[in-house]
Amino acid sequence: MQQHLSSIQASRLLGVSRSTVKRMCDEGTLAVVRTPGGHRRIAGDSIRRWMNDRSDTNAFSQPGPKRRTSVLAVERVVDMLIRGHSIDLADAIVRRWCSVPRNGADDVFASARSLAEIMDQTVAPALWEVGSRWESGRFCVYQEHECTATLCDALSMVKQQMRTGPMLSMTESSGHRSSTAINDKPDDQIHAVGCAVGDEQHDVASKMIELVLTAAGMTTRSLGAALPVDSLQAAINDYCPQIVWVTYTCVQQPDSVVQINDRLFSSLRPGQRLVVGGQALTQSLRRQMRFHFAGDSLCHLLDYLVDLR
Ligand code: B12
Structure with a gap:
C-alpha cells in the first residue's frame, strides 16, 4: 500500500x-x-x-470466508509485478473479469465497466505502490521498469485473449462483440485513438484505455508514449476516430501541455471528442485546457461514452 x-x-x-x-x-x-x-x-x-x-471483496478476491480484501488484492498484484509473473496476472485479470455476473449483458458497456473497475481499483493502485517504493528508495529504478514491463505484457496478453480467447465468445454471446458500439461504421473503422503526448513518457494508462474501450466493442489504437503532437494529429487525420484520448501522468511543463492540448482541440473535426485524464491533470490545469471530457478513472470514461451513445 x-x-x-x-x-x-x-x-x-x-x-x-x-x-x-x-x-x-x-x-x-x-x-x-x-x-x-x-x-x-x-x-x-x-x-x-x-x-x-x-471485509470488502474485490477484483481478485475468492468467494467464501477466506476471500481477500481489496488491499490484499492490490498487494497480490504488486507481488506478481515484482516476480515478473505476467501470465499469472493476465490470467487473474481475465478470470476475475469473466466471473463478474452479467445481467443479460444487453448493455454494450457493462462488461467493459467491470474490466475498468479492475484496472481502476486494483491494477493502477498496484503500480502506484511500485512508484511509492521507488520514491521511498525501497525499489531501484530497474525494479520499477521491470514491474511496468510485466504489467504491459499482461495487458497485451489480456488484449490478445480478448480477440482470440474465452472473452471473444463471452462478448459475442452477449451481443456486443461488434465494433458498432458507438455507431454503424464498418469493422475497419478506428473508433478511438490516444496516447501520452509530448514529453509524457507514462503510457500505461493509455494501454489500459485501449483495453477497456476494446472490451466496449470499439476498435482502438494506443499510440504509445511521448508521441509528438504532429504525429498524433496525423493519426487523427488518417484514422478519423470519434474519440481521441490523451493521458497525463507527470506534467513537467504545464504551459506546454496547455498549448499541445489547444492545438489538438482546435484541429478536431465536428463530432470528434477529445477526452483527457490522468493523475497529473490538476484542477488548475483543467481550467486552462479545452476538451470535451476530463475524467479521473476509466469508469468515468465509460460513463461519458455511455452518455454519448
Ligand atoms: C511506471 C512509471 C514510470 C515509467 C513509465 C513507463 C511507461 N511506459 O508508462 C518511467 C520509468 C518511464 C517513468 C519516468 C518518469 N517518472 Co514515473 N512513474 C511510474 C509509476 C510507477 C507508474 C505510472 C503509471 O503508469 N501508473 C498507473 C496508471 C494507470 O495510473 P494513473 O496514471 O493514475 O491512471 C489512472 C487514472 O489517472 C485514470 N486516467 C489516466 N489517464 C487517463 C486518461 C483519461 C482520458 C481518463 C478519463 C482517465 C485517465 O485512469 C487510470 C486508471 O485508474 C508512477 C507512480 C504512480 N503513482 O503512478 C511514477 C510517477 C508518475 N513518475 C514520476 C516521475 C517523477 C517520473 C520521472 C520524472 C522520473 C525521472 N526523474 O526521470 C520520469 C519522467 C517521465 C516523463 N517525462 O513523463 C512521479 C510523478 C510525480 C509528479 N507529481 O508528477 C510518479 C508519481 C512517481 C512518484 N511517486 O514520484 N515513470
Whole structure:
C-alpha cells in the first residue's frame, strides 16, 4: 500500500466519492496529513484498516470466508509485478473479469465497466505502490521498469485473449462483440485513438484505455508514449476516430501541455471528442485546457461514452 494517497486515489480505491473521502477524513475515519499546499494526503494504513473492517471483496478476491480484501488484492498484484509473473496476472485479470455476473449483458458497456473497475481499483493502485517504493528508495529504478514491463505484457496478453480467447465468445454471446458500439461504421473503422503526448513518457494508462474501450466493442489504437503532437494529429487525420484520448501522468511543463492540448482541440473535426485524464491533470490545469471530457478513472470514461451513445 502506498504510504500516502491523494483524495482522488483514495476515492478510487475505496469506491466512494471524493466528498465521502473528505468527510471520512474530517470524521477521523481516515488518517490524514496536509501537504505544504494544504492538500490532503491519506495514510495508506488507515485505508487498509477501513477496508479490512468492511471485509470488502474485490477484483481478485475468492468467494467464501477466506476471500481477500481489496488491499490484499492490490498487494497480490504488486507481488506478481515484482516476480515478473505476467501470465499469472493476465490470467487473474481475465478470470476475475469473466466471473463478474452479467445481467443479460444487453448493455454494450457493462462488461467493459467491470474490466475498468479492475484496472481502476486494483491494477493502477498496484503500480502506484511500485512508484511509492521507488520514491521511498525501497525499489531501484530497474525494479520499477521491470514491474511496468510485466504489467504491459499482461495487458497485451489480456488484449490478445480478448480477440482470440474465452472473452471473444463471452462478448459475442452477449451481443456486443461488434465494433458498432458507438455507431454503424464498418469493422475497419478506428473508433478511438490516444496516447501520452509530448514529453509524457507514462503510457500505461493509455494501454489500459485501449483495453477497456476494446472490451466496449470499439476498435482502438494506443499510440504509445511521448508521441509528438504532429504525429498524433496525423493519426487523427488518417484514422478519423470519434474519440481521441490523451493521458497525463507527470506534467513537467504545464504551459506546454496547455498549448499541445489547444492545438489538438482546435484541429478536431465536428463530432470528434477529445477526452483527457490522468493523475497529473490538476484542477488548475483543467481550467486552462479545452476538451470535451476530463475524467479521473476509466469508469468515468465509460460513463461519458455511455452518455454519448
Ligand atoms: C511506471 C512509471 C514510470 C515509467 C513509465 C513507463 C511507461 N511506459 O508508462 C518511467 C520509468 C518511464 C517513468 C519516468 C518518469 N517518472 Co514515473 N512513474 C511510474 C509509476 C510507477 C507508474 C505510472 C503509471 O503508469 N501508473 C498507473 C496508471 C494507470 O495510473 P494513473 O496514471 O493514475 O491512471 C489512472 C487514472 O489517472 C485514470 N486516467 C489516466 N489517464 C487517463 C486518461 C483519461 C482520458 C481518463 C478519463 C482517465 C485517465 O485512469 C487510470 C486508471 O485508474 C508512477 C507512480 C504512480 N503513482 O503512478 C511514477 C510517477 C508518475 N513518475 C514520476 C516521475 C517523477 C517520473 C520521472 C520524472 C522520473 C525521472 N526523474 O526521470 C520520469 C519522467 C517521465 C516523463 N517525462 O513523463 C512521479 C510523478 C510525480 C509528479 N507529481 O508528477 C510518479 C508519481 C512517481 C512518484 N511517486 O514520484 N515513470
